[in-house]
Amino acid sequence: MARTQKNKATEYHLGLLKAKIAKYRTQLLESSKTKSEKGEGFDVMKSGDARVALIGFPSVGKSTLLSKLTKTESAVASYEFTTLTCIPGKIEYNGASIQLLDLPGIIEGAAQGKGRGKQVIAVARTADLVLMMLDATKSHQQRVLGRIIFVMIGIFQYVQAPLLQWCVLYSRRALLEAELEAVGIRLNRKRPNVYFKVKKGGGLSFNATCKLTHFNEKMVYHILHDYKIFNAEVLIREDITVDEFIDVVLGNRKYITCIYCYNKIDQITIEEVDRLAREPYTVVVSCEADLNLDYLLEQIWKHLNLVRVYTKKRGEYPDFDGGLIIRNGATIEHVCHAVHRSLVDNFRFALVWVSVADWGFGSVRWLSFLAIAIYMRVDEISTRFFVRARQPNTTRSVLG
Numbered sequence: 001m002a003r004t005q006k007n008k009a010t011e012y013h014l015g016l017l018k019a020k021i022a023k024y025r026t027q028l029l030e031s032s033k034t035k036s037e038k039g040e041g042f043d044v045m046k047s048g049d050a051r052v053a054l055i056g057f058p059s060v061g062k063s064t065l066l067s068k069l070t071k072t073e074s075a076v077a078s079y080e081f082t083t084l085t086c087i088p089g090k091i092e093y094n095g096a097s098i099q100l101l102d103l104p105g106i107i108e109g110a111a112q113g114k115g116r117g118k119q120v121i122a123v124a125r126t127a128d129l130v131l132m133m134l135d136a137t138k139s140h141q142q143r144v145l146g147r148i149i150f151v152m153i154g155i156f157q158y159v160q161a162p163l164l165q166w167c168v169l170y171s172r173r174a175l176l177e178a179e180l181e182a183v184g185i186r187l188n189r190k191r192p193n194v195y196f197k198v199k200k201g202g203g204l205s206f207n208a209t210c211k212l213t214h215f216n217e218k219m220v221y222h223i224l225h226d227y228k229i230f231n232a233e234v235l236i237r238e239d240i241t242v243d244e245f246i247d248v249v250l251g252n253r254k255y256i257t258c259i260y261c262y263n264k265i266d267q268i269t270i271e272e273v274d275r276l277a278r279e280p281y282t283v284v285v286s287c288e289a290d291l292n293l294d295y296l297l298e299q300i301w302k303h304l305n306l307v308r309v310y311t312k313k314r315g316e317y318p319d320f321d322g323g324l325i326i327r328n329g330a331t332i333e334h335v336c337h338a339v340h341r342s343l344v345d346n347f348r349f350a351l352v353w354v355s356v357a358d359w360g361f362g363s364v365r366w367l368s369f370l371a372i373a374i375y376m377r378v379d380e381i382s383t384r385f386f387v388r389a390r391q392p393n394t395t396r397s398v399l400g
């Protein structure tokens with residue numbers, strides 16, 4: 001693929017190669033899974049309302065952060081690979097209990113099993129949020145190096161391509177992302193809006209509701225052929241790339257939010273801190289100097305997208321102490337399950353109050369919910385309406 005020039009004529013050929021690589025990669029991962037039992041990740045029980053995994057190179061300060069944010073102490077030392085297993089800690093925040101996992105550092109080639117890479121990445125797959133820790137001091141060194149390389153590229157025009165590649169690859173953050181990407185973790189990306197269903201017969205039915213600029217029906221046909229899928233229904237609802245389509249076909253991708261956390265900002269200049277802090281999904285902290293850790297918690301909470309639901313007895317004020325913590329996108333059925341397993345069977349209707357601040361885009365939904373609720377029994381429709389609350393602290397208003 002590196003040798004193929006990228007243009008309109010070769011796009012098709014490249015797409016097929018991508019599908020092949022994805023296929024072989026999956027086969028490799030699957031075969032190695034059966035060979036070693038150790039590939040399943042560390043044996044740590046999921047507990048609390050959400051799970052956050054600390055991923056990063058050795059000695060970036062992952063254990064220091066765990067020890068700061070939770071009551072658990074994880075060994076901190078200046079040498080690499082101090083932590084060798086998964087160490088769980090508990091963060092109590094906004095009434096929720098969030099499991100924070102300290103993990104061994106990972107290195108280049110982790111996805112292929114270097115170090116304890118495979119186990120670490122397996123744990124990352126089970127997390128609701130990946131907290132990618134990076135060393136701010138190293139990122140600065142790297143930028144300086146990057147500039148030098150770009151000057152060199154200017155001088156040696158003819159070796160441009162490999163050098164550029166090296167430059168891109170050398171970014172430590174990109175390296176980590178590539179490791180996670182290789183095992184099917186997609187960071188800060190949403191699931192492609194594609195309906196894909198394998199069928200028993202009937203051939204391939206292909207439809208797109210928008211103009212596709214990256215590939216066409218013929219390509220879809222050939223990619224599916226490569227996976228030995230001959231009968232399927234494909235409905236593409238957004239202008240996706242070939243890679244995204246392959247993700248859909250493979251179906252085992254994990255879409256996880258990632259916060260990039262630059263540690264050790266006590267060691268770099270304020271200008272550098274400012275530059276890093278402006279990047280998307282980025283938080284700058286210093287675990288040792290206790291800088292910005294409360295903002296980090298705030299961001300973790302925000303990106304976990306948890307919803308607090310409080311129960312209320314008839315004629316009484318709601319109990320704002322013991323709330324139920326529910327994932328965003330959960331339904332009233334989930335809420336029932338969180339209260340008691342048998343509740344769903346006897347469930348008839350629910351009255352729902354939402355905070356005014358949540359009305360924003362969802363207001364139409366809530367108002368229609370209210371309108372329909374008046375005419376229908378709520379249990380018939382409740383499962384189709386999501387319980388969403390983004391800013392649960394604000395004024396509550398009676399809706400249902």
Ligand SMILES: Nc1nc2c(ncn2[C@@H]2O[C@H](COP(=O)(O)OP(=O)(O)OP(=O)(O)O)[C@@H](O)[C@H]2O)c(=O)[nH]1
Nearest residue numbers: 058059060061062063064077081082083105287288
């Ligand atoms: N200057 C500075 N040093 C820090 C900071 N946070 C951690 N360190 C130092 O970084 C070193 C490594 O910290 P650890 O917490 O052990 O790093 P780790 O990522 O858990 O490392 P491994 O478990 O080996 O992968 C220690 O010597 C810490 O004292 C910080 O905010 N500023």
Ligand SMILES: [K+]
Nearest residue numbers: 059077079082
């Ligand atoms: K260390």
Ligand SMILES: [Mg+2]
Nearest residue numbers: 062063082083
């Ligand atoms: Mg550690």
